[in-house]
Amino acid sequence: MNAMKKLIAGNWKMNGSRADNAALLAGIAAGLPANACDVLVCPPAVYIADVVQALQGTAVMVGSQDVSAADKGAFTGELSAAMLADCGVRYAIVGHSERRLYHGETDAVVGAKAQAALAKGITPIVCVGETLEQREAGETQAVVKRQLAGAIHAVAHCVSEIVVAYEPVWAIGTGKTASPEQAQEVHAVLRAQLAAATEQSGRVRILYGGSMNAANAQTLLAQPDIDGGLIGGAALKAADFLTIIQAAS
Ligand code: 13P
Numbered sequence: 073m074n075a076m077k078k079l080i081a082g083n084w085k086m087n088g089s090r091a092d093n094a095a096l097l098a099g100i101a102a103g104l105p106a107n108a109c110d111v112l113v114c115p116p117a118v119y120i121a122d123v124v125q126a127l128q129g130t131a132v133m134v135g136s137q138d139v140s141a142a143d144k145g146a147f148t149g150e151l152s153a154a155m156l157a158d159c160g161v162r163y164a165i166v167g168h169s170e171r172r173l174y175h176g177e178t179d180a181v182v183g184a185k186a187q188a189a190l191a192k193g194i195t196p197i198v199c200v201g202e203t204l205e206q207r208e209a210g211e212t213q214a215v216v217k218r219q220l221a222g223a224i225h226a227v228a229h230c231v232s233e234i235v236v237a238y239e240p241v242w243a244i245g246t247g248k249t250a251s252p253e254q255a256q257e258v259h260a261v262l263r264a265q266l267a268a269a270t271e272q273s274g275r276v277r278i279l280y281g282g283s284m285n286a287a288n289a290q291t292l293l294a295q296p297d298i299d300g301g302l303i304g305g306a307a308l309k310a311a312d313f314l315t316i317i318q319a320a321s
Contacts, residue, residue, distance in 0.1 A: 078293065078320040079235065079277050079300035081112040081197065082307025083137060083165060093119055097126045099310025104130065109300065109320040112163055113307070117151055124160035135163035138171060139194065141184035153192035164189045165302070167199045167219070169241045179219055183226025190230050197235040197279070197302065198223040200262070204242035212240075213261050220262055224269045232272035235279060236262055237302040243282025245304060252291045252298075255280045259297035286315035293320050 088096070093115060104111065114135040115123045124134050140150035156164060166189065167182030177185075186196035200219035202212045216238065224231050238258050240250050250258075259278050266273035280292050281302030292298055300320060306312040 078109040080109055080317050080320050081302050083114045083304050096310055101130045103314040105321050121159050133162045136161050137165050139164040139185050139189050141188050153188045153194050157192045157194055163195045163197055165197045169201055179222025183222045186223050187226045197237050199237045199239050201239040201241050220265055231270040232275050235277045237279040237281050239281035247283050249283040249288050252295050256295040263297050286312040289316040290319040
């Protein structure tokens with residue numbers, strides 16, 4: 073498990089502009105350590121082609137923040153996995169809590185999106201995580217297991233090809249990070265669930281997300297089942313993102 077290369081992924085959410093993105097990417101590329109961990113940025117879809125071009129010749133990969141479950145056709149506003157792959161996308165975040173909350177995405181929809189991504193050679197980053205209410209009610213493990221079960225069911229024999237991201241909803245954008253122990257506890261539960269589904273569960277990277285930053289990344293990433301990070305706010309500042317990459321490399 074520990075031998076696997078960590079993945080640091082920046083989820084830019086709905087932030088940036090052509091000028092901001094160019095400056096951010098130049099800063100990241102300039103400071104990228106030799107032998108860095110795997111590094112991914114997920115810009116708003118409208119900038120994906122620009123970002124792919126700007127990162128040519130670097131080791132930084134590009135992901136999308138979402139993907140359609142459908143192949144093609146009358147789905148206004150949607151982007152298919154084939155289109156994303158065509159534009160150089162390697163990973164797709166699916167089931168982010170903001171998509172679940174604001175766009176009503178169910179575990180079944182998230183599973184279908186993960187499957188659609190895999191079918192076109194894109195690695196889905198399946199997000200799971202409990203709300204504060206659910207944590208306080210003692211439901212954390214049941215919630216994340218149900219969410220992951222939906223994805224495991226949908227991707228069937230391809231479980232070892234996915235990435236999982238544990239993002240406690242109460243830690244996202246709040247500055248309240250899960251403690252390394254709290255995060256590790258959930259990651260271990262997810263690892264066990266993956267192990268029941270595939271002999272190759274040790275290959276599946278489980279990322280932590282939720283107020284991960286330059287100051288707390290190192291201790292989180294030192295946990296045995298934390299294989300990287302899905303970073304929001306701190307991924308918008310080159311210096312902070314690079315510090316997190318250093319901690320994971
Ligand atoms: P923050 O790092 O801003 O808390 O966001 C985490 C997140 O939602 C990444 O997908």
